[in-house]
Amino acid sequence: MTVTVSAGLSDLRSFLHGLPGVDKVGVEARAAALATRSIKTSAKAEAIDLAIRMVDLTTLEGADTPGKVRALCAKARRPDPADPSCPPVAAICVYPAMVRVAAAALAGSGVHLASVATAFPSGQAPLEVKLADTRDAVAAGADEIDMVISRGAFLAGDYTKVFDEIVAVKEACGGAHLKVILETGELGTYDNIRRASWLAMLAGADFIKTSTGKVAVNATLPITLVMLEAVRDFRERHGRIIGVKPAGGIKTTKDAIKYLVLINETVGDDWLSPDRFRFGASSLLNDLLMQRTKLTTGHYAGPDYFTLD
Numbered sequence: 001m002t003v004t005v006s007a008g009l010s011d012l013r014s015f016l017h018g019l020p021g022v023d024k025v026g027v028e029a030r031a032a033a034l035a036t037r038s039i040k041t042s043a044k045a046e047a048i049d050l051a052i053r054m055v056d057l058t059t060l061e062g063a064d065t066p067g068k069v070r071a072l073c074a075k076a077r078r079p080d081p082a083d084p085s086c087p088p089v090a091a092i093c094v095y096p097a098m099v100r101v102a103a104a105a106l107a108g109s110g111v112h113l114a115s116v117a118t119a120f121p122s123g124q125a126p127l128e129v130k131l132a133d134t135r136d137a138v139a140a141g142a143d144e145i146d147m148v149i150s151r152g153a154f155l156a157g158d159y160t161k162v163f164d165e166i167v168a169v170k171e172a173c174g175g176a177h178l179k180v181i182l183e184t185g186e187l188g189t190y191d192n193i194r195r196a197s198w199l200a201m202l203a204g205a206d207f208i209k210t211s212t213g214k215v216a217v218n219a220t221l222p223i224t225l226v227m228l229e230a231v232r233d234f235r236e237r238h239g240r241i242i243g244v245k246p247a248g249g250i251k252t253t254k255d256a257i258k259y260l261v262l263i264n265e266t267v268g269d270d271w272l273s274p275d276r277f278r279f280g281a282s283s284l285l286n287d288l289l290m291q292r293t294k295l296t297t298g299h300y301a302g303p304d305y306f307t308l309d
Contacts, residue, residue, distance in 0.1 A: 247280025
C-alpha cells in the first residue's frame, strides 16, 4: 500500500491497524537477552568512538544562554581537547532561538545543527505556528529539524491530521533532514509505537525518534527494538532507509553499547552509522570520554576533567 497526503482516514487507519501486533513478552525478552552481550576490548574502543560520532549533544533548558551553547559547540567539535584523535559528535541540538548562535560556533566543523521546532515538547500549537517555527530554524542555519507529533490527535485516532502535519513540516524543512519525535512514553502500547513509526515514515520522516526527554518514560531498549523492526520492515517494502534516534535516559557507555548491539542484531551494519542512528543525550558524552581515556591510558580521568553539560 502506498499512502499519499490525500489518503482518506479509513485507508490510513486500515493500513496502520493491519500491521502485525507486537509480542510484548517477546520484545522485552529479546531486548533483555541482547543487553547481556559483552564485547572485547578492541571492539569496545571502536564502539566508543562510533557512539561518540552518533551523539546529538543536546541542551534544551529554559536557562540556556548563548555562552552555554557556544561552549557546547566547542565540545562537540573537540570532545577531548587533550586528544585530537577523539572524533567529533554528530550534531548539536538546541531550541530555535539558539540556532544562529550555534550555527556561527559550528561553522566549517562538519557537525550538524539540529533544532527542536514545532512547539517542542508538547506539540500543542497550530500548524501555522509549527511551520513558521521550522522555517525560522532552517533559515537561521539548522540542517536538521526534530519535530514532535500531535500525540493527542494520534491517540484520538486522527491519523490523517498527524500524517498531514508531518508532510507539511517536511516540506517546510526544505533541504534539512526531519526527525519525527513519537514521544513513545505517551503512546501507551508497543502496537501504537509501531503504528506511529510507520505513519511517520510514510509521511516522509528521515529519522524516527523515541522521545523529547521531558516525560517520565523516554528511550528504552524494547521501545527502540520495536522502532528498529519497523524501519527494517519499511526498507523491505519501500526500499528506503530511515534513521532511528533514542533520546532521554541514555547516560553510560554500557547503555550505548547495548543499543549498538541491538542495532547490529536487528537491522545490521547499514544502521551502524551517524547517518542512520543517533543518541539524543547530554550526559552520555562525558561517560564515553571517561571510558575512552581508560582504554587509551589505563586510568580514568578525574570527575572534573571533562566539562559538565
